Amino acid sequence: MQTSKNKTIATFFAIILVSSMFMSIIPTITAYNTATQEAIDEGMNWDLDRDASSTRLLMWERYRDEVPTWVYAVITPNPVGVGQRFTMVLFNPQVPVGASEGNDVRYQYHVIVTKPDGSTVRLPSSGTFVSDSTGTTFCDYTPDVTGNYSVMVVFEELYWRWSDSSTLRNYYGVTLLSSNRTYTVTVQEDPVYPTAITHYPLPTEYWSRPIEGQNDAWGVISSNWLNNCMDRDNTSGQNRFQTQGIAPNSGHILWTKPTEDGGVIGGDDFYSRPGEVFNAGHQYQTRFTNQIIMHGRLIYQEPITWSGSGGDYVCVDLKTGEEVWRNKTMSANPSFGYYYDFDDMNQHGVVPPGMLFSNNFGTAIHPRYGTTIPLNIIEVPSGTEVIGPKGEILRYVLRNDGTSSNPNWNLYQWNSSRVFTSQTSGTRNASLDSMLSQATTYSAPTIPTWDWKTPVNFRPAGNPSIRAAIYNDVILVSNGSFPAAGTSSLYYHNAEETTITAISLKEGQCGRVLWSKNYQMTFPDGTQKIFIRAGEGVFVMQHMPSLTFIGYDMYTGNELWRSEPQADFNPFGYFSWVSLMNVHATSIAYGKLFTAGYTGAVWCYDLKNGSLLWRQEAPTGGEIFKYYTVMVGTIADNKIYIGTHEHSADTPLLKGAKIRVYDVETGEEIWSMLGWAHPQTMAIADGTLIYWNNYDHQVYSVGKGPSSTSVSIANDVVPFGSSVMIKGNVIDVSPGTKQSQQALRFPNGVPAVSDESQSAWMEYVYMQKPRPTNATGVTVELYVLDSNNNYRPIGTTTADADGFFSYNWMPDIEGKFTVYARFEGSESYWPSHATTAFNVDPAPATPAPQPTQEPSAADLYFIPAVIGLFVAIIVVGLLIIFMLRKRE
The missing domain is CATH 2.130.10 (Methylamine Dehydrogenase; Chain H)
Structure with missing residues (x-):
């Protein structure tokens, strides 16, 4: 009897235990609100243990859980040259609801390219292109023959399975239907070259910060010293x-x-x-x-x-x-x-x-x-x-x-x-x-x-x-x-x-x-x-x-x-x-x-x-x-x-x-x-x-500093056939030249000198060392714009250690000349230039020669006789004066 009783008790507890286990694995049945239950009864896809939101119910009422979509592609360049790549940006204008960097809510696409001969290429060859959080992605293709290509972009059907937030649950169980759109790409023999600005050139003149944001190519000449493992401790400590x-x-x-x-x-x-x-x-x-x-x-x-x-x-x-x-x-x-x-x-x-x-x-x-x-x-x-x-x-x-x-x-x-x-x-x-x-x-x-x-x-x-x-x-x-x-x-x-x-x-x-x-x-x-x-x-x-x-x-x-x-x-x-x-x-x-x-x-x-x-x-x-x-x-x-x-x-x-x-x-x-x-x-x-x-x-x-060039002509109007003396200076105008010590020592400015003379010259200017006796100036190129509107070089000269240059030039035509003096720059200085002008007037006319007159009778006899009479009078006067002084 005791054994039977024990079996009964054991069986009872076993039933309770198994029942508990069974109940633990049965999903919790939630009593939905009326709107949710009615939508489920009508066929809405919903198995979450909470009521559907009003937005989710709207998606059922409006679309019956099958939402139509649109897909677009922006294809450039089009037309395109054979062997030249074109890019396709693929997107659905409705961004993925609730997508963020922290989740995988994304769209997917593929592309079918039909070549002129009717053969097709799928991009990618397997799988899909997955979008970013905005619903956009891109791909490219390189055509190998000329002709018209058909490009069909396909938005992949998406069953919305995300439910981690209320925003994501608004679409839970909804299917975004597949859609596609076809474009024609014309492929020609000649490549198509972009006309958009790709970059601006590196500076050829003095520059400073800030660097305007479009000048991204200037990154190769600019830098920072952060004093960290990027520069001071590059790879190892103090590897500067x-x-x-x-x-x-x-x-x-x-x-x-x-x-x-x-x-x-x-x-x-x-x-x-x-x-x-x-x-x-x-x-x-x-x-x-x-x-x-x-x-x-x-x-x-x-x-x-x-x-x-x-x-x-x-x-x-x-x-x-x-x-x-x-x-x-x-x-x-x-x-x-x-x-x-x-x-x-x-x-x-x-x-x-x-x-x-x-x-x-x-x-x-x-x-x-x-x-x-x-x-x-x-x-x-x-x-x-x-x-x-x-x-x-x-x-x-x-x-x-x-x-x-x-x-x-x-x-x-x-x-x-x-x-x-x-x-x-x-x-x-x-x-x-x-x-x-x-x-x-x-x-x-x-x-x-x-x-x-x-x-x-x-x-x-x-x-x-x-x-x-x-x-x-x-x-x-x-x-x-x-x-x-x-x-x-x-x-x-x-x-x-x-x-x-x-x-x-x-x-x-x-x-x-x-x-x-x-x-x-x-x-x-x-x-x-x-x-x-x-x-x-x-x-x-x-x-x-x-x-x-x-x-x-x-x-x-x-x-x-x-x-x-x-x-x-x-x-x-x-x-x-x-x-x-x-x-x-x-x-x-x-x-x-x-x-x-x-x-x-x-x-x-x-x-x-x-x-x-x-x-x-x-x-x-x-x-x-x-x-x-x-x-x-x-x-x-x-x-x-x-x-x-x-x-x-x-x-x-x-x-x-x-x-x-x-x-x-x-x-x-x-x-x-x-x-x-x-x-x-x-x-x-x-x-x-x-x-x-x-x-x-x-x-x-x-570093490389700014320079200043001046040019002048003293006599700026000359007759044709005359030369002009072109004079000027090339000066270092770096900030240090304006420091009180340098400005007082060089009231007319610090001359710019050649790279070969630079170090000794800087020692003289900033370190009070003796002035170099062999310093040379910089090279100046001279150009003119003449009266015929021709721009041409006329010569090159080198400034001296005072920064002074001069050049004598004979104009070859009449009219106005604009003179350009240009220092092309060096490793020490950025370039600079200056202009002046002069005019070449026509040469003065040569006086016409006068005819030679034959001497007259008066010229031959009277004038000499008068001159002789004056001479005689002067002689007699001198004799009288001499005799009177002798009597005294």
Whole structure:
């Protein structure tokens, strides 16, 4: 009995349990309102557990859930040439309801092209063209024979299945019926050339910001210096490489601006050294090392007293030096500029006006006004930076998300554009964990376009550090003791070896360990290797103290090459390596490794095979130091710009230090000019070089400047057959020539001189050096528009070192002449021209010759007789006077 009872109870509970399970899988039946239920009963497609909206009911009442559609195409060009592509923009004028970037509400299309012979081509060959959120898409086709083509564009039938929002539910269950439209495209033998403006030419005259928006081709000559991983830290720290725009081919100075008192103090024997100068804080109080250039404006901090910083933040026009703003109470120090090229459904282009940020995105600052923006970004992770394809800053972070005993290493790509795009206020949490809700977790080898994390299958000993990163390519990771230039010193007790690991960032391989190797860093003979930098698929170490550079393949870890020991050239170069080799003395660009330093030479090696391509020396001609110290300032426009640096330079500073500019391919010197330019003060943007000169504590702006030409003729009306003297001047009218010192010294203007004379001339104008005795002026071309309306050249002349030119010319016809004097410009100056006029009158008529008259009888006899009588009278008078004086 008990058993039977237990079975009954068990059966009862089983029935209840099964019933519960059964009820849980039966859809909840909702009692619809009357309107919805009636529509469903009539056949409306509706299975959602809520009432249909009035809009949805209207769609049923009006269309019975089958909505007619229209489709259109805009086809250009039409007619079109055979072999020439034409484009089709496909659209339904009714945009997809509720479509956004965050969903997949889209239309679909295909196209049928019927050729003149009746054969057809389907576009695409399979599948469909999917629209954007506006319901529009495009495709193209290239006809291969002449004739009339029939193009039918088809809108694919669409059953509306989206229900995530009330807007989308308004159409839920509705079918948008297929529709089509046919067009004729005429294909002819000759191609059709567009007449629309594709671009405007590059400037041939002086230009400045802003650049009018239609001049998009000017992007190749304009640039910014954001002082971030785009330029200052390109590929690796302090690899100062400007990849955009152009750079100056001449030492022409646009303007100078002091940051503090500098140069000679004055006095002969009062100070410890005659002609003593102000200290420039060469090593630890360096000035002007955090310059930023955005939209033609240079932003920097002035020094204050002993410190190299702490003064006002100043913004000046890059081309003129004119002050734009000054902030004496900046709450945070601007560290870098930021431009992000933001695209969404409603707008495209860089978010204006860009941003200035303090270190690690701490404080946002308006670059045009210098005021703080209330955008608060917090918890930004540390990591190795690269620049993304739209200006976003990407940081690679290795993090152990497990424990030391059970590690779980993941590689993260942090993306600034995921934190903010166009926001200018509010607080944004930028931590890795907060961003994971926006990012996607990927397992190797899959990689997305933007933010991700991926597991890394390695177990480093200790905490690994990312040493270099190349976007979408590879990162280098080290762990253990890792001697690196700028971070380590040469000690006999340094670690014997270090481990370097390469991790792929390539699509399809992201997170995969490519290789991991141990490298010997300290040797039994006491020599050592240090890591220098990496880029373009090669990482470089240096063997000390021989100053031998060693290149390694970033994808295999294998040694590629070894240079000759630079210590054999000048062992003094040894002193470069401890802190300067990475910061000032090496750079990677254009497939080359550039090295410099206390060797007193700039060396250029092929990055792939280590062959020495060229070497440029900088001899002093002195008795103690054979060579000047040369340091890499920046690289741009296939040129390398060299400055100098000393750890603790004696004063007065060694004379003769120069800014030197070399062609990266040949090593040929393009120009050089006196100046002690600290390499970290160099920046290039908009074709202009900026640097700070230790000799006088001034900011120098170097670039092509404006010129002014004048022309005149003193005697502007001459008779035919006479020559005219054409005279004029060519003057440098750069902003610096209007500075008080230059304006007072050159009241008639600073003459424009040739490129060959430019550097020495600038030293004379701006650095108080002796006036060059061999300076030459610029070439002036002379043209006339004559009285027959013919425009023709009449000669070429060269101005002298005062900017004065003259030219004597004999007009060959009568009438009015307009004279055009044109300076075509140079690497130093933009062109300029001037006009004047003169008139050539007809030559004066020659007087007609008078007939010669025969002498008359009076002429033959009377006139001589009268003359004789006068002579006789004069003689008698003289005799009487003589006799009277004798009696006395």
